Amino acid sequence: MKNCYVKSNIFPIFIEFLFVFSCFFVKKEYFVYTNFLFYLTLITYFFIKKDFSIKDWITNICSGKMFWKQVLYTALFFVGSFILAAIIENIFVDINSGMIVLGVNNLLELLLFSLSTIIFPAIVEETFFRKNLICFANKKILVTTTLSSMLLYSLEHALTISGILLCMIWALPLSLSYIKTKNIYVPMTAHFICNFIMNGFSVIIALQSGII
Numbered sequence: 562m563k564n565c566y567v568k569s570n571i572f573p574i575f576i577e578f579l580f581v582f583s584c585f586f587v588k589k590e591y592f593v594y595t596n597f598l599f600y601l602t603l604i605t606y607f608f609i610k611k612d613f614s615i616k617d618w619i620t621n622i623c624s625g626k627m628f629w630k631q632v633l634y635t636a637l638f639f640v641g642s643f644i645l646a647a648i649i650e651n652i653f654v655d656i657n658s659g660m661i662v663l664g665v666n667n668l669l670e671l672l673l674f675s676l677s678t679i680i681f682p683a684i685v686e687e688t689f690f691r692k693n694l695i696c697f698a699n700k701k702i703l704v705t706t707t708l709s710s711m712l713l714y715s716l717e718h719a720l721t722i723s724g725i726l727l728c729m730i731w732a733l734p735l736s737l738s739y740i741k742t743k744n745i746y747v748p749m750t751a752h753f754i755c756n757f758i759m760n761g762f763s764v765i766i767a768l769q770s771g772i773i
Contacts, residue, residue, distance in 0.1 A: 566696060569610075573689050574713065576602050581716055584661060592662040595634030597673040599717075600681035604690060613688045613745070621746040628750075631742050635751035639732035646727045662730050671767055678760040683753035690714040690732065691739040691748055 580599040587595055607613055611638035621628055650656055663678065665671050696702050715728035735748040742748075 569691055570689075572606060573603055573693070576606075577713060577717055577725060584720055590664050592661060592667070593665060593670045593673050593677070593732070596661070596663055597677040599677075600677045605687045605694065606689045607685065613684055613749075617748065618746050621744065622750065627659070628744075628747065629645050631738070631744070631747045633752045635734060635738040635748055636754055638738075639719070639731070639751055639755050642731045642734050643686050647728045650727060653723075656723045657721050658727055659719050659723035660724050661720065663717055663769070665767055671764065675760075675764050679753075679756050679764070682756055686714065686717075687735065687739070687749040687752055691736060692745040693738060693758075695736065697740075697743075700761055701745055753768050 576599060580595060583595050607681065650658060663674050665674050690710045690713060694706055694713065696706040711729045711732040712725070714732040715725040718728045718731075719725050733750060737744060738748040738751065
């Protein structure tokens with residue numbers, strides 16, 4: 562089981578560290594490209610390994626009230642985690658979050674931004690950071706792998722210790738949702754809805770600003 566766990570996660574972890582490492586050397590205006598490549602590589606990898614299923618996702622979406630009740634609670638707590646992180650950041654005004662920001666200057670970059678902030682993250686991040694990394698073998702392993710998954714999730718979003726701690730707040734409701742429901746499609750759906758609203762709004766603003 563241990564060997565299987567390591568084997569299934571070593572490639573995604575390698576790709577993540579490669580992406581994080583690149584952020585210290587690649588110019589910020591190219592982050593939108595490296596970020597897209599990160600997600601494209603992993604979503605292709607998970608698709609080939611059949612770690613997620615669009616068919617199963619649709620089945621869950623159509624399963625009824627209980628599923629959507631769980632999604633609603635997850636989404637509300639996920640939004641709440643962003644609000645809490647923002648409050649903390651505003652209290653400590655000198656904090657350097659080191660968040661990875663994706664700049665958009667043309668239509669191609671807007672397309673890549675849309676794919677890598679709206680479409681891909683819910684599938685890639687929930688499959689990787691929740692489904693594949695969180696292990697239910699026993700309570701100690703559950704806590705350890707959950708914290709590890711939250712840390713890796715945060716490393717993909719921020720480059721400073723302060724930013725990593727703030728992003729771990731974002732990861733908490735998604736992790737707890739998966740642990741509670743043991744259904745990856747609950748946090749995946751909540752994650753997608755929140756990204757669609759928040760980052761979709763950014764796409765609309767970019768279009769209205771005349772980027773094309």
